[in-house]
Amino acid sequence: LTGRTILITGGAGFIGSHIADALTTDNDVTVLDDLSSGSRENVPDGATFIEGDVRDDDTLKNAAADADVIFHEAAIVSVQQSIDQPQRCQDVNLTGTLAVLEAARREDARVVFASSAAIYGEPTGVPIDEAEPTAPASPYGIDKCAADQYVRTYHDLYGLDTVALRYFNVYGPGQTGGDYSGVISIFREQALTGDPITVDGDGSQTRDFVHVEDVVRANLLAATTDAVGTAYNIGTGTETSIQTLAETVQSIADTDSPIVHGEPRPGDIDRSCADVTRAREQLGYEPKISLEEGLRTLF
Ligand code: UD1
Numbered sequence: 001l002t003g004r005t006i007l008i009t010g011g012a013g014f015i016g017s018h019i020a021d022a023l024t025t026d027n028d029v030t031v032l033d034d035l036s037s038g039s040r041e042n043v044p045d046g047a048t049f050i051e052g053d054v055r056d057d058d059t060l061k062n063a064a065a066d067a068d069v070i071f072h073e074a075a076i077v078s079v080q081q082s083i084d085q086p087q088r089c090q091d092v093n094l095t096g097t098l099a100v101l102e103a104a105r106r107e108d109a110r111v112v113f114a115s116s117a118a119i120y121g122e123p124t125g126v127p128i129d130e131a132e133p134t135a136p137a138s139p140y141g142i143d144k145c146a147a148d149q150y151v152r153t154y155h156d157l158y159g160l161d162t163v164a165l166r167y168f169n170v171y172g173p174g175q176t177g178g179d180y181s182g183v184i185s186i187f188r189e190q191a192l193t194g195d196p197i198t199v200d201g202d203g204s205q206t207r208d209f210v211h212v213e214d215v216v217r218a219n220l221l222a223a224t225t226d227a228v229g230t231a232y233n234i235g236t237g238t239e240t241s242i243q244t245l246a247e248t249v250q251s252i253a254d255t256d257s258p259i260v261h262g263e264p265r266p267g268d269i270d271r272s273c274a275d276v277t278r279a280r281e282q283l284g285y286e287p288k289i290s291l292e293e294g295l296r297t298l299f
Contacts, residue, residue: 006030012040033074079267094150126239126271186198205271206273234285252296
């Protein structure tokens, strides 16, 4: 991607800032972020930074001016936080996405949307392809599911170029810890400080962990593909249990942290793993970084 005007919402956050890093040299990049979970230092030099909320009309209008492509990464990313604050999650994740789609319609900009595997809820089987029925099991999953449908509908109704990327469990450098963060950044912090590694339930639940650099490449492919108006699973196709993850982190970190088991998380999904055939065939997406390799770079 070169010579384009690009808006990245959530561009000071974990995934958005990696997309910004990949695009800023050759494009005119604007980052819009309210810094609720992202930080100013994540925004690369050379990108224009606007601090603000995607739900604020004037701010969004200004940030989206002349955009060719909008990567919409701004969101509340935690399933647990959505259970604690369902209304706030809907406001940010659903109403915020609708506002971005309207801005894109004004500018005739392409939208690449950060959708989620959480829209599938507990799948009928794994690996999960895009024809899997959606059955979200959390407010977060419901909001991402509705937003994913809006994104497709804006293609069908208004002819907008839109793509939804259904991220599985993204991890990598820059993912910050804290209660509402992803399990890998939580385990990493626990291993580094020597605190117990806290597995929810018996740890038999599985996820498909995909490195943020693979996710960035999927976004770049989605920005130029002709295969728009649809959704793509973005994962690796490898299923890993949380217990195995905890043991792998323990061994790579070479830590004294014990593994402890707590209550299972209410509404937690038991199995998740992507079938990425559609992304492979239509986008040319190929996941390159194995979990073991990706984890090693974090220690
Ligand atoms: C994650 C993402 C979400 C994304 C979705 C796609 C985060 C915070 N959430 O949700 O944005 O859309 O994947 O599938 O990045 N666990 C523990 N101990 C802990 C923390 C978590 O055992 O200390 C377990 C959880 O119970 C769960 C698993 O790890 O079974 C993954 O949890 P989490 O990292 O919060 O991710 P998801 O809920 O899958």
